[in-house]
Amino acid sequence: MLHQRGRATPALMCLLFLLLFAQPAASAMASEAFIQPAASSCGSSFQASAPGKISSAFLCGPTSSQIASPLANFLERPVSQEAGRTRQQTMALPSIGRILTAVPRFVGRKIMDGGDAIYVKKSLFLPPGSRSSGTSSPQEDTSSQPPTSVEADMVLVLFPGIGMGPAAYRETALAIQDALAANYDVKAYVVVAKFFNNLGYLPQEPERRLASILTEVSLRGVSARAPVAVAGHSAGAFLAYEAALTRSQAFVHLGSTLNSRGVLPWKPRSVLAFPKPILQLLGEMDGYIRFTGGALEYAEVESLMAKKGFEDALLDKPVVLLPGVSHQQFGDGSQSKAARMSGRRDLPPYVALQEAHRMTGKIVASFLAYHLFPLNGRARVAGASVLRQAFEATGRMVRPYLDESTPQAEDDFIRWAQAEVASVEGVGRNSVRALLYESEGEFVYSKPFLDTESEYLQVCVRKVQEAAIRIGFTKQISPALDFKMKRQEAVVQALRRYPSKKAPTAAELNHRTFQKALEKVSEEARRRYDRYGRKLEFIADDEITAERGGGPAWVATPLEVKARVEDPMRVTVRSPVLYTPIDTLPRFAGMCYMKLLTPAQAVEWICHDAYVPWGTPK
Numbered sequence: 001m002l003h004q005r006g007r008a009t010p011a012l013m014c015l016l017f018l019l020l021f022a023q024p025a026a027s028a029m030a031s032e033a034f035i036q037p038a039a040s041s042c043g044s045s046f047q048a049s050a051p052g053k054i055s056s057a058f059l060c061g062p063t064s065s066q067i068a069s070p071l072a073n074f075l076e077r078p079v080s081q082e083a084g085r086t087r088q089q090t091m092a093l094p095s096i097g098r099i100l101t102a103v104p105r106f107v108g109r110k111i112m113d114g115g116d117a118i119y120v121k122k123s124l125f126l127p128p129g130s131r132s133s134g135t136s137s138p139q140e141d142t143s144s145q146p147p148t149s150v151e152a153d154m155v156l157v158l159f160p161g162i163g164m165g166p167a168a169y170r171e172t173a174l175a176i177q178d179a180l181a182a183n184y185d186v187k188a189y190v191v192v193a194k195f196f197n198n199l200g201y202l203p204q205e206p207e208r209r210l211a212s213i214l215t216e217v218s219l220r221g222v223s224a225r226a227p228v229a230v231a232g233h234s235a236g237a238f239l240a241y242e243a244a245l246t247r248s249q250a251f252v253h254l255g256s257t258l259n260s261r262g263v264l265p266w267k268p269r270s271v272l273a274f275p276k277p278i279l280q281l282l283g284e285m286d287g288y289i290r291f292t293g294g295a296l297e298y299a300e301v302e303s304l305m306a307k308k309g310f311e312d313a314l315l316d317k318p319v320v321l322l323p324g325v326s327h328q329q330f331g332d333g334s335q336s337k338a339a340r341m342s343g344r345r346d347l348p349p350y351v352a353l354q355e356a357h358r359m360t361g362k363i364v365a366s367f368l369a370y371h372l373f374p375l376n377g378r379a380r381v382a383g384a385s386v387l388r389q390a391f392e393a394t395g396r397m398v399r400p401y402l403d404e405s406t407p408q409a410e411d412d413f414i415r416w417a418q419a420e421v422a423s424v425e426g427v428g429r430n431s432v433r434a435l436l437y438e439s440e441g442e443f444v445y446s447k448p449f450l451d452t453e454s455e456y457l458q459v460c461v462r463k464v465q466e467a468a469i470r471i472g473f474t475k476q477i478s479p480a481l482d483f484k485m486k487r488q489e490a491v492v493q494a495l496r497r498y499p500s501k502k503a504p505t506a507a508e509l510n511h512r513t514f515q516k517a518l519e520k521v522s523e524e525a526r527r528r529y530d531r532y533g534r535k536l537e538f539i540a541d542d543e544i545t546a547e548r549g550g551g552p553a554w555v556a557t558p559l560e561v562k563a564r565v566e567d568p569m570r571v572t573v574r575s576p577v578l579y580t581p582i583d584t585l586p587r588f589a590g591m592c593y594m595k596l597l598t599p600a601q602a603v604e605w606i607c608h609d610a611y612v613p614w615g616t617p618k
Contacts, residue, residue: 013569038473074201116449118222122194124166124173127315128152128187131174150221152189154180154372157213157248159193159206161234161255164337166192167232171354172254173362176368183362184369184379189222198336198553210243214361217372227372231364232256232457233330234288238266245276253280254330259294260300263465264293264476270298277316277371281363283325283356284397287346288339290608292477294321295398311384320390321397322359324349329356343473347611350528355575363390400520403598405478410463413513413599417483418459420509421592422491423501432456437462444555447587448484450494455593460484467558469601471571472612478600480559483593489582490590506575507538510597514538517602533610534563537572542591544578551593554578559595573597 067289118255127150156176158169173190180186180477193209196202218224230244231237231252244251257280262268282294297319304313325350330334333353335346349356363386369376370383403409413582415429435458437443449458460483467480504512514536544554557576564570578593 006102008587027451046381047605069446097193116208116212119194119196119209120216122166123209123213123333124170124192124194126177126190126192127172127218127220128177128181128189131178131188132482139473149223150189150217151187152217152222152226153187154227154368155214155217155222156188156190156229156231156295156368157210157233159200159236159240159243160195161236161331161336161339163198163338164233164236164331164334165198166194168333168334170333171231171332172360175357176364177543178196178360179358179361179365180369183365183382184373184376186365186369186373186376186379188368189217189226199338206239206243207246210240211245214247228533229372234327235428238514241269245274247458249276250368251278252275252367253278253282254360254364255282255286255289255327256280257282257289257297259293261296263296264289271297271317271319272304274317277367279364279367280317280319281360282319282321283327283329283349284321284323284607285325285347285611286327287612288327288344289482290474290604291321291398291478291606292401292604294319294394295401296477298394298398311388311575314391315384315387318367318387318391319394320363320387321394322356323393324351325359325396327358329353330360345472345613347608348369348613354483362386366390397525398520398524400517400522401600401603403520404517404603409599410481411584414459414481414483417509417594418457418485421594422457422488423499423503424488424491424495424497425500426497427455427457427491427495432457432459434461435460440555443482443484444508444551448486448591450486450491452494455495457486467475469559469561469605469609471561471563471596471609476601476609477603478598478604480595480601481598482555482595485594486590487590487592493582493590506541506577506594506596507573509594510573510575511538513599514605517606521603521606529606529610533606534569534571534611536561536605537570537575538597539572541577542574542577554593557595559597 021377154292157172158173160166160169169192173192177188177190180188191213193206193213195205195209210607214228227250228248229250229252230240230248231254232244233254234256235252237256240251251274257264258269258271258274258278259266260268260270260272271280280294280297282289284291301313301317301319304317307313314364318439326346328346329349329351336378353358358593365384369379370387373379411434412429414434415432418432419427419429433456435446437446437460440462443460443462446460448460451458462482463479464482465479467482468476468478469480470476488499491497492499518529522527542560544550544557547557554576559576560572560574562572562574564572575595575597577595580588580591580592582590
C-alpha cells in the first residue's frame with residue numbers, strides 16, 4: 001500500500017512520529033494500571049529472576065531499555081511461576097504491558113522501513129555519464145531486476161538543505177560528476193537523497209537513508225568495493241555528520257561549517273577532531289553562513305599545519321571560499337519555503353549560477369579524486385594543485401578579518417583607543433594596559449585606573465558576543481567591545497602634562513577605525529563595497545547622563561547600527577558614551593565610557609553586512 005499510495009506517505013509518517021515519541025509514556029501508564037493492584041508485593045513476592053526471565057523490576061515499572069525490547073524477544077521469553085499467582089495471572093500482567101509497548105514500535109519500524117523504501121525511490125540517481133544520456137529525473141526502480149554491472153569508480157551521496165528536494169541539486173551533482181570524469185578520469189555514481197517532507201529530522205533518517213541508498217546502487221550494479229563519499233548542503237551537512245562518520249571515506253560540506261569554535265547557533269564539532277578527510281566549501285556571498293564562519297575554520301586548519309605540516313593539513317581538511325558565490329547557488333539558486341518563512345535572505349551573488357556550479361564541481365572533484373584514488377597519479381598531482389591554489393586564495397580573502405580578530409589585534413585596538421582618548425604628551429599605546437572581563441557583574445563594578453608613579457593607564461574592557469551587530473537574520477560573529485577609560489582631563493590633571501590635541505569623540509574614532517579597515521581588505525572587496533555596499537555614517541555620540549540613568553543605562557545601551565528610513569543604502573552608527581566629572585568622588589571621577597566599532601566589526605561589515613538586502617536590525 002505504501003508503494004501504491006504515495007500521497008498517504010506524510011500521514012503515515014506523522015503516525016510513525018507519534019508512535020515513536022508519544023507511545024512510551026502511554027505504554028508505561030498502561031503497564032502501571034495493570035500492575036497497580038500488585039504493587040505492594042513488588043519488593044517481597046518477586047525475587048530477581050534468572051537471565052532471560054521477567055524480573056520484578058519490570059513488574060514494578062518498565063525501564064526505558066525494557067520498553068524498547070522487540071516484540072519477538074518478548075514472545076520468545078519464558079514466564080516464571082511465582083508464589084501467590086496462577087500461571088495465567090503471571091502471564092497476563094507482563095504480557096499486556098509488553099505487548100502495548102512492543103506492538104507500536106514493531107509497527108512503527110515497519111512503517112519506517114516502508115517509508116524509507118519510498119524515499120529512496122524518490123531520490124535522484126545519476127549514474128556516470130548522466131548529462132550526455134539526458135537523465136533528468138529519478139530513475140526507474142531496477143532492484144527487482146537482475147543486477148547489471150554499472151561501471152562506476154565511486155559513489156557520492158548528497159544530502160539536500162532543509163526544505164529542498166533532490167531536483168534542486170541536479171546541476172550541482174552533474175557538475176561534480178563532469179569534473180571528476182573530465183579532469184581525473186573518474187566515473188562517479190551520484191545520488192541526491194530525498195528526505196521526508198524535505199526535512200531530514202526524523203530519528204536516524206540520514207543514517208537509514210544512506211544505508212538504503214548504498215544498498216540500492218549495489219542492486220543497480222555498482223561494485224560494493226567502490227569508495228563512498230558523503231556531501232551535504234547547509235543543514236543537510238549538519239544532519240549527515242554521523243552518516244558520513246560511519247559509512248564514508250570523505251565528507252564534503254557545502255555552504256556549511258562544523259562550527260569548530262562554537263560561535264554559531266548549532267552544535268560545535270571540531271574540524272581537527274574529525275578523523276576523515278573533510279572539505280568545507282562556502283560562498284563568499286553566503287547570506288546564511290557568513291564568510292567569517294569559514295574564516296574561523298580556516299584559522300583552525302592553519303593551527304593544524306604547525307603539527308601536521310602545510311600539505312597534510314591543507315589537503316586533509318581544506319577550507320575554501322568561492323568568490324562571488326551565494327548560499328543558494330550550491331543548489332538551483334532558489335530559496336526553500338522553510339528558509340523564507342524563517343526570515344533568511346541570501347546575499348546577491350556576483351557570478352552566474354552556471355559558473356558557481358562549475359567552481360563547485362572543480363573543487364569537490366579535486367578533493368574526492370585526491371583522497372579516494374591514492375594510486376591515481378593524475379588525481380594526486382592535479383587534485384593537490386587545485387586544492388592548494390584554492391586554499392591560498394581563500395587565505396587572501398579571509399586574512400584581513402583574521403588579522404583583526406586575534407587577541408593581539410584586540411589588545412592593540414584597546415591601547416590605541418585609550419591613547420587617543422587621553423591625547424596627552426608622553427602617553428602612548430605602551431602606557432596602556434587592558435583588563436578584560438567576561439562577567440557583566442564584574443565589569444559593572446570595575447573602574448579604570450591611572451598609576452601616576454609608573455604613568456600607565458589600566459583600561460577595563462568587556463567582550464560582548466550577544467551585542468554583536470545584527471542587520472537582518474544573522475548577526476556578526478565579531479563581538480562588541482565595551483570600554484571603560486580615563487578621560488583626557490583626568491590624565492592631564494594627574495600627570496600634569498599638556499594635551500597633545502583635542503580628545504576625539506566616539507564617532508571620530510569609529511570613522512578612523514572604518515577607514516583603516518577599508519585599507520586592509522582586498523582591492524576587489526574595497527572596489528565592490530564602494531560600488532554596491534551600504535555606506536556607514538558615523539553620527540554624533542549618544543551621551544548618557546545621570547538624568548538618563550547613568551552607568552546602568554550606558555551598560556544597557558548597545559552600539560546603534562540603523563538603516564536610514566529615507567535611504568536604506570545609508571546606515572548610521574551611533575556610540576553610547578558616558579563621562580563623569582573631574583570634581584567628584586575619586587572612584588568615579590574622570591571616567592570615559594564608550595562602545596566603539598572594532599576593526600573586526602568593520603571588516604565584517606565591508607565584506608558581508610553591506611550587502612544584506614533588507615531593512616533595519618532586529
